[in-house]
Amino acid sequence: MSGSAGTYIPGFGNHVSTEAVAGTLPVGRNSPQRPAFGLYAEQLSGTAFTAPRHENRRSWLYRLRPSAEHPPFTKYEGAPQFARATTSDPLAPNRLRWDPLPQRAGADLVDGITTMLVNRDPADLEGVALHIYAANRNMERRVFVNADGELLFVPQEGRLELLTELGRVVVAPGQIASVPRGVRFRALLPDGAARGYALENQGAMFRLPDLGPIGANGLANPRDFETPVAWFEDRDEPFEVIQKYMGVLWRTELHHSPLDVVAWHGNLAPWRYDLAHFNTINTVSFDHPDPSIFTVLTSPSDVPGRANADFVIFPPRWMVAEDTFRPPWFHRNIMSEAMGLITGAYDAKADGFQPGGLSLHNLLAGHGPDKASWDAATKAELKPHRLSGTMAFMLESCWPYRPTLFASESAQPDYDACWADFPKAQLP
Numbered sequence: 001m002s003g004s005a006g007t008y009i010p011g012f013g014n015h016v017s018t019e020a021v022a023g024t025l026p027v028g029r030n031s032p033q034r035p036a037f038g039l040y041a042e043q044l045s046g047t048a049f050t051a052p053r054h055e056n057r058r059s060w061l062y063r064l065r066p067s068a069e070h071p072p073f074t075k076y077e078g079a080p081q082f083a084r085a086t087t088s089d090p091l092a093p094n095r096l097r098w099d100p101l102p103q104r105a106g107a108d109l110v111d112g113i114t115t116m117l118v119n120r121d122p123a124d125l126e127g128v129a130l131h132i133y134a135a136n137r138n139m140e141r142r143v144f145v146n147a148d149g150e151l152l153f154v155p156q157e158g159r160l161e162l163l164t165e166l167g168r169v170v171v172a173p174g175q176i177a178s179v180p181r182g183v184r185f186r187a188l189l190p191d192g193a194a195r196g197y198a199l200e201n202q203g204a205m206f207r208l209p210d211l212g213p214i215g216a217n218g219l220a221n222p223r224d225f226e227t228p229v230a231w232f233e234d235r236d237e238p239f240e241v242i243q244k245y246m247g248v249l250w251r252t253e254l255h256h257s258p259l260d261v262v263a264w265h266g267n268l269a270p271w272r273y274d275l276a277h278f279n280t281i282n283t284v285s286f287d288h289p290d291p292s293i294f295t296v297l298t299s300p301s302d303v304p305g306r307a308n309a310d311f312v313i314f315p316p317r318w319m320v321a322e323d324t325f326r327p328p329w330f331h332r333n334i335m336s337e338a339m340g341l342i343t344g345a346y347d348a349k350a351d352g353f354q355p356g357g358l359s360l361h362n363l364l365a366g367h368g369p370d371k372a373s374w375d376a377a378t379k380a381e382l383k384p385h386r387l388s389g390t391m392a393f394m395l396e397s398c399w400p401y402r403p404t405l406f407a408s409e410s411a412q413p414d415y416d417a418c419w420a421d422f423p424k425a426q427l428p
């Protein structure tokens with residue numbers, strides 16, 4: 001079934017019931033003896049069966065053919081920069097930054113992915129990886145599935161239309177979209193080409209952070225997340241399935257599209273979210289708050305308050321702090337920070353951090369405003385000022401990131417220079 005994408009159900013992590021054909025969703029049970037029309041019932045779990053109820057995520061899928069029906073996987077030889085392992089070299093305590101990557105001709109989303117940073121073995125079920133995609137070809141008879149983690153797409157140029165087993169999600173720059181671990185999908189490029197970031201979360205699924213004293217409302221509000229309604233395609237033709245499994249790409253071929261889920265219910269599903277809906281909170285007195293106030297999503301680790309990963313944004317906002325150095329301060333952080341820029345300029349970097357670029361400040365690396373930003377901010381007249389036309393993000397993790405071989409060879413050669421030549425303080 002095709003048609004225009006665009007019907008969504010509001011809410012985050014809700015229990016949804018949706019059917020693309022009337023009468024296909026069983027009533028009052030998950031696995032009837034004979035599902036309607038000969039459909040196959042399948043449970044897809046996102047958490048262990050026995051996870052506490054408030055964390056438990058799973059959906060029931062009703063499909064034309066069982067997912068179990070497939071030939072063996074063999075190694076996939078395409079996607080030369082996707083999921084490449086890191087070197088075993090010691091991890092240097094250096095700050096790194098990258099310019100946007102060039103497009104490669106004829107690459108779809110899978111072949112157009114470059115893995116830049118990884119910080120755990122996928123088999124640990126913890127950690128995150130940061131990939132950059134640059135694609136200019138639709139995935140026509142090919143689907144992708146990531147067994148290593150949830151994928152959070154952060155488009156920077158051009159829309160992605162994600163045709164998933166659980167429905168269609170269109171995501172544009174300024175929005176983000178999640179595809180849960182194990183959900184098969186293919187990506188179309190409605191604008192002909194697309195680039196952006198694909199953040200892979202190997203740990204606990206992203207959730208909304210607690211709000212503490214902020215109260216019951218604020219930051220990313222649950223009602224602004226959108227889950228697609230059921231959609232399927234009935235196509236009996238060869239389809240290649242590429243699977244990322246324990247850091248390696250594998251392929252198999254089916255004689256049908258696996259995007260054949262006619263109905264589903266549950267609380268494990270793709271979603272999208274428009275970052276413009278983020279209710280940004282900032283100081284109205286003094287000092288630059290910790291960036292945790294900008295947390296959109298968090299993936300907790302086993303240590304309370306120490307995230308496996310936080311997805312944090314730096315959105316347009318008013319800056320009104322009095323007697324304050326307003327941009328990000330100098331700091332050395334026990335957490336590791338990977339940053340991307342979706343649009344505009346970032347207030348700590350006057351130069352060299354471009355939309356589509358990437359920076360890495362690992363555990364305890366000294367960083368903060370570059371010399372030019374520091375100069376400007378120390379001299380600025382502190383009037384109310386609106387930071388506009390900007391959107392950066394940070395994927396902050398308790399696990400230090402390792403650049404891939406490609407990333408270590410393609411980093412800017414002179415990033416440290418942006419912190420050279422600060423004048424020495426002069427004591428009386």
Ligand SMILES: O=C(O)Cc1cc(O)ccc1O
Pocket residue numbers: 288289290291327328329331333337348361367368394
């Ligand atoms: O390093 C960065 O630019 C990210 C960042 C932003 C901020 O406002 C405070 C701390 C921080 O690490």
Ligand SMILES: [Fe+2]
Pocket residue numbers: 331333337361367368
């Ligand atoms: Fe930082």
